[in-house]
Amino acid sequence: MSTVDLHRAWPAPTLARVPYWAYQDEDNYRAELRRIFEGPVWNYVCLEADVARPGDYRTTFVGEMPVIVVRGADGAIHAFENRCAHRGALIALDDAGSVRRFQCVYHAWTYDLEGTLIGVAFEKGSHGRGGMPPEFCKAEHGPRKLRTATLCGLVFASLSGEAPAIDTYLGEDVRGRLARVLRRPVEVLGRFTQALPNNWKLYVENVKDTYHASLLHAFFATFRVTRLTQGGGVTVSPDGGHHASTTIDRPGDAESAAYREQDLRSDRDGYRLADPSILDAVDEFGDGIKLQILTVFPNFVLQQIYNSLAVRQVLPRGPGAMELHWTYLGFVDDTPEMRQRRLRQANLVGPAGYVSMEDGCVGGFVQRGAAAAPDALSVVNMGGDGAESQPTRATEASVRGFWKAYRRYMGY
């Protein structure tokens, strides 16, 4: 368990209030790395397709801990800390590659594909001199190994023996929502990293926050991509940590005057696309769901916006910074027309996305706005104060679900 001594107490029992120090406090941040990311959770680390063949590896992070994810000779996927047992140097330096074994560049200590130390250069010394003491046992040294689990082509890793099986961890409803999209082998269409000037939780909350989508993102509302007056709802896992929100067209919504009557900025008349091909979507999953956003606690997002598919990995980088790793996806069996459609619709998302650009800066607005108010409380009250699934998106239920899970892991 954590050695960090938390001097803060959570200010209120309700899930509908969050203190701003939770986004600012250095000690709290250090505790999050230990208790959440390195604790009994499943961190998304990569796609199965990234490590397709034995020896294929990818480097990534669990919280701030560098890890190597690799397909072993036995076909199983292994993960271990990217830290040499000798002097702590990174073992693998590239984002990805294919190897038969890993060798640290510093002093050539060698590891097999499971992260087990198998070779120490000059272990017996040279000409009978030097070398490691005879009692040195390689089996007692090595980087920390993580458990791995795969689901629908995704690879998750956990440092803790206490994380339940991934199916149990997600719960039936969210697992079903994941399988709804990732039902065929995927192909990577590209990757980008977005550096965000805010605490990692502000981004995760933003993704879970169905209330903001059509208010902050005017592009959405104007073109009826998603509006709170459309159908759909929010599914929250029993433990609160995971969610899936969906949007379904509801007949007559296009004529709804709810936005105009409230004088909301996001409803603009007369805004029309010169080339509407970007909105030429097909119902590829056959269920009428136009958008689905899904999160897995603590660091994973799966996005289906029309036919734009992507996974996003949230990586903390200190109390006030984070990285968002975007991997855009198609299916291996996509037609050329579908591939082109996905490339066009990729304009909707990502660092320059018509409906996601604002998410890149709004977390920073909170980080800066609340800079002098660590003990003030954020209000998360839309739709009540519970964290249960709700048949509407005019709610902050899934954000409260996040805090429910967060406080349990953190001991608040």
Added chain:
Amino acid sequence: MAATDLSAADLLPLVSQLNAEYARAIDDDRLEDWPGFFVERCVYKITSADNHRKGLPVGVIYADSRGMLHDRVAALREANIYERQSYRHLVGLPAIRGEDDAAVRAETPFLVVRIMRDGRMDLFATGRYLDTLVEDAGALRFRERIVVCDSSRIDTLLAIPL
């Protein structure tokens, strides 16, 4: 005389001038002029060197028509929210890479500083333009401009085009 009839030495000042006007339009916040640098059926894409090298097709911005470029500008003006910011492009000398199919190919390095409303200046992007240029209604225009950023990492958001 068609652009493709000109030698590389003759093309160099023409492509340089086009690049200079392109950068001025963006840096002077005349984004409405930006689509005019492209032909009607064009490709404009912002990607990273890593994606480009691996042949991964997705772009941070991807347009396969001039209409989509107009839409990008309209969205920036009317819909999208981002803090006031501007760019300063420094565009290097184009390397004329050849001519075929009545088109000129050029590669040009660039550097973009982003200036935020509070005065903060950051080196926002470096990279190269991979261009295919054609003569269109008496002017040299981009049929394709692939913006290959050296880094895959984008700070906060990319609103204004590169």
